Amino acid sequence: MLAWNQKNFLIVDDFSDFRSSVRSMLRELGVKVVDTADTGEEALKMCAQKRYDFVLHDFNLGDGKKNGQQVLEDLMTDRLISHESVFVMVTAENSQAMVMSALEWEPDAYLTKPFNRASLAQRLEKIVQRKTLLKPILQALDRGNPTEVLNACVALTQQEPRFAPLCLRYKADALRDLNQHEPLEAFLKSILADRPQPWAYAALGKLLFKRGRHAEAQTVYEEAIRAFNAMPVLYDGLADVLVATGDSKRAQKMLEEAVRLSPYAVRRQRLLGKLALENEDFDGASKAYRQAVSQGQFSRFKDPETNLGFAQALISRGGERGLDARTRVEINQTLTEVAKENGNDAGLQVRARLMKATSVASSDPEMAAKLTEQAMERLEGMEQFLSADAALAVASQLKALGQEDAGAGILKSCAEIYGDDPQVMQNIARQTDDPEILGAGKAAIDFNIQGIRCYRAGKLGEAQDLFRQGLALQPKNISIALNMAQSLLHMGVHNLDAASLAECQNSLKMVGKMPESDARFERFQKLRLRAFGE
Amino acid sequence: MKDQDLGLDFSMVIASTVHDMKNSLGSLIQAHGQWVKQLPEACRGTPDQGVIDYEFAHLNGMLVQLLGLYKLGVNQLPLRPDYHELDDFIEAQLAFHQEVLVSRGITARYAVDDFGLPGFFDRELVGSVVSNVVINAIRFARSEVLITAGQVGEQLVISINDDGPGFPARMIEEHTDYVLGINQNSGSTGLGLYFAANIAKQHQRKGVPGHIEITNGGELGGGLFSIYLP
Numbered sequence: 001m002l003a004w005n006q007k008n009f010l011i012v013d014d015f016s017d018f019r020s021s022v023r024s025m026l027r028e029l030g031v032k033v034v035d036t037a038d039t040g041e042e043a044l045k046m047c048a049q050k051r052y053d054f055v056l057h058d059f060n061l062g063d064g065k066k067n068g069q070q071v072l073e074d075l076m077t078d079r080l081i082s083h084e085s086v087f088v089m090v091t092a093e094n095s096q097a098m099v100m101s102a103l104e105w106e107p108d109a110y111l112t113k114p115f116n117r118a119s120l121a122q123r124l125e126k127i128v129q130r131k132t133l134l135k136p137i138l139q140a141l142d143r144g145n146p147t148e149v150l151n152a153c154v155a156l157t158q159q160e161p162r163f164a165p166l167c168l169r170y171k172a173d174a175l176r177d178l179n180q181h182e183p184l185e186a187f188l189k190s191i192l193a194d195r196p197q198p199w200a201y202a203a204l205g206k207l208l209f210k211r212g213r214h215a216e217a218q219t220v221y222e223e224a225i226r227a228f229n230a231m232p233v234l235y236d237g238l239a240d241v242l243v244a245t246g247d248s249k250r251a252q253k254m255l256e257e258a259v260r261l262s263p264y265a266v267r268r269q270r271l272l273g274k275l276a277l278e279n280e281d282f283d284g285a286s287k288a289y290r291q292a293v294s295q296g297q298f299s300r301f302k303d304p305e306t307n308l309g310f311a312q313a314l315i316s317r318g319g320e321r322g323l324d325a326r327t328r329v330e331i332n333q334t335l336t337e338v339a340k341e342n343g344n345d346a347g348l349q350v351r352a353r354l355m356k357a358t359s360v361a362s363s364d365p366e367m368a369a370k371l372t373e374q375a376m377e378r379l380e381g382m383e384q385f386l387s388a389d390a391a392l393a394v395a396s397q398l399k400a401l402g403q404e405d406a407g408a409g410i411l412k413s414c415a416e417i418y419g420d421d422p423q424v425m426q427n428i429a430r431q432t433d434d435p436e437i438l439g440a441g442k443a444a445i446d447f448n449i450q451g452i453r454c455y456r457a458g459k460l461g462e463a464q465d466l467f468r469q470g471l472a473l474q475p476k477n478i479s480i481a482l483n484m485a486q487s488l489l490h491m492g493v494h495n496l497d498a499a500s501l502a503e504c505q506n507s508l509k510m511v512g513k514m515p516e517s518d519a520r521f522e523r524f525q526k527l528r529l530r531a532f533g534e
Numbered sequence: 535m536k537d538q539d540l541g542l543d544f545s546m547v548i549a550s551t552v553h554d555m556k557n558s559l560g561s562l563i564q565a566h567g568q569w570v571k572q573l574p575e576a577c578r579g580t581p582d583q584g585v586i587d588y589e590f591a592h593l594n595g596m597l598v599q600l601l602g603l604y605k606l607g608v609n610q611l612p613l614r615p616d617y618h619e620l621d622d623f624i625e626a627q628l629a630f631h632q633e634v635l636v637s638r639g640i641t642a643r644y645a646v647d648d649f650g651l652p653g654f655f656d657r658e659l660v661g662s663v664v665s666n667v668v669i670n671a672i673r674f675a676r677s678e679v680l681i682t683a684g685q686v687g688e689q690l691v692i693s694i695n696d697d698g699p700g701f702p703a704r705m706i707e708e709h710t711d712y713v714l715g716i717n718q719n720s721g722s723t724g725l726g727l728y729f730a731a732n733i734a735k736q737h738q739r740k741g742v743p744g745h746i747e748i749t750n751g752g753e754l755g756g757g758l759f760s761i762y763l764p
Contacts, residue, residue, distance in 0.1 A: 014560075017561065017564065017565065018561075021564045021565075021567070021568055024568070024571075028688060092553070092556065092557050094562065110658070113557075113564075114559075114560040114561075114563040114564050114594070114656075115630070116567065116629070116630070116632060116633060118624065118629035118630075118632040119630045119632075121629070122625055122626050122629040123626060126619075126622045126625075126626075126702040165652060165654075166617070194618075195615070195654050195739070197614075198614060228612070228613055228614070229609060230605075230609070230610050230612035230613070231612060231614070232613060261610060261612075284723060323569045364618065440588070476548035
């Protein structure tokens with residue numbers, strides 16, 4: 001029997017009747033400490049102040065509030081509860097929360113309302129038994145140490161083979177965190193050959209995708225969806241693959257399916273909005289972005305890009321017809337929020353103003369001109385790099401608002417920063433024919449390609465020389481700057497003379513204004529850490 | 535007027551209504567449970583109380599099943615199989631029905647063959663099937679219900695046996711034509727078997743689907759329901 005009287009409980013539900021009913025069940029079991037909260041936000045605060053052994057959380061706490069899955073995500077990401085603690089998701093319906101599952105974090109159990117004391121006690125005791133057994137794994141997880149997790153899985157499986165199924169997912173996650181790609185692939189395939197589970201399909205699909213094996217990833221996801229046709233996470237995965245292979249129409253269909261199954265997911269709605277916008281389905285884009293904005297209010301995935309995307313979708317939906325009053329209010333609201341909440345981000349300030357100017361260009365040209373002017377002023381002194389997508393949008397808006405030269409300037413700097421990416425250059429070419437913009441980077445890019453070749457062949461000196469020449473032509477090119485720094489750091493930072501170290505640090509400083517959303521940001525951080533030793 | 539005229543998807547209307555009904559019933563059950571606790575000892579455990587507890591459980595089971603059937607119909611029934619300890623699974627079932635069993639004076643026990651590894655199935659879906667069969671068994675049992683789990687060949691078999699009069703002969707003969715039962719005045723029983731068979735069928739391993747069987751006899755001599763999961 002469990003020592004109930006030593007355990008701390010937190011009940012989170014918006015119905016006071018339910019809270020008091022569960023509280024009295026727990027009291028009857030001998031529990032002394034029962035705290036309650038009626039919103040997820042409150043629950044998070046309480047968990048930050050006190051360690052709870054058990055959290056019983058209602059899944060649906062009403063519209064416009066964090067739901068149980070979001071609270072669980074926040075608790076785990078911010079490490080507000082231990083892996084040894086028990087989180088039980090209370091749902092009104094058997095399958096309701098299931099569609100949320102196979103995400104990164106899963107509760108220890110689902111409990112369907114109504115339940116009685118006997119059921120509650122039985123579930124909790126079983127979970128505690130299981131967690132006691134898994135203690136070494138859970139403690140390693142709390143320490144964030146995947147190697148220990150792996151060892152603990154092996155030890156537990158050896159000690160008692162019947163516990164092996166309990167370890168499968170922990171083991172797979174640990175292999176993933178350790179980047180042990182081949183063992184992970186073999187392990188997941190063996191699970192799928194024996195007893196297919198949705199999470200194993202999702203993990204394998206993700207791994208193959210990450211390794212660039214798109215066709216195989218697609219096959220895995222398609223097979224998974226045939227076996228488990230109501231798991232949104234599988235549609236998400238397939239959509240990612242389809243985007244990468246350029247089939248954005250079908251990718252959108254997949255996300256629409258996932259949203260139908262599980263509409264409450266900010267990231268999914270945002271991605272759907274983005275895809276629909278690309279596919280010129282402006283109704284669909286508006287709808288998805290609207291959901292993403294409103295759900296995002298209370299989510300850790302709140303993101304100004306969502307608001308900007310929403311405004312863009314609404315403007316595009318209006319098209320030649322222009323915008324009705326209600327839409328203008330909606331656009332104004334969503335953009336004001338961006339400007340207000342990102343006071344220090346020059347790029348966002350510029351983009352919010354230009355977007356707004358675009359939306360009022362025909363209804364209020366004076367306002368549009370004023371906003372454009374403000375945006376241009378901020379653009380002037382801005383050091384930070386816009387992402388390629390943002391730069392392209394800003395350039396086309398500037399052009400449409402009559403600022404052709406400023407637009408061309410943006411395209412030019414975009415070509416310098418991202419010129420080695422053929423996709424970006426293609427998009428730039430859609431907006432301009434100017435050979436000075438389209439051809440300026442060619443020589444630098446050639447140096448870069450040759451440099452990479454030499455670097456791979458181990459000809460370090462030659463590689464450095466080539467990167468140096470490329471960088472002299474295009475000092476803001478992120479790829480060349482990172483390659484320059486990496487080739488200098490190759491022999492170890494301690495072997496660099498003062499001049500080389502300065503060169504390395506300067507090239508990193510120059511691209512230090514890159515957007516954090518850039519895929520190379522992590523690589524940049526690592527190089528910076530080595531070069532500056534911070 | 536047809537539902538198309540209203541622009542309504544009628545099955546969705548039913549499903550969302552059932553969803554609300556289930557929430558309502560949940561609150562009712564919870565409140566009733568609180569209220570009973572405040573009654574003097576002598577007023578508890580009366581036959582009326584048995585009826586109330588049984589019908590609560592029965593109603594809840596039917597609503598869960600109806601929602602399940604709706605999702606099955608629109609291809610939205612999420613199947614999420616995982617490994618589960620069988621004693622844990624069956625204990626949870628009995629705990630769920632504890633009040634009804636006590637107030638109807640029925641003894642429930644279970645027996646699990648030890649076969650090393652836990653079972654592999656969707657806990658919620660198989661749980662709702664077993665729960666409905668247990669409610670049915672409680673209705674017909676005189677004094678005992680027995681749940682067993684074991685392995686037959688490569689398959690896991692969970693059986694529910696009672697000491698009542700057993701299933702009618704016609705039902706056993708025609709149990710593969712479950713849906714017929716609905717038209718033939720046998721109420722929701724046919725639908726329950728249809729649901730159970732479908733849930734069983736969703737569980738597949740290497741091309742072998744699960745299935746259900748009903749018969750009479752077993753250790754307790756009454757109705758015997760079995761679900762086979764590969």
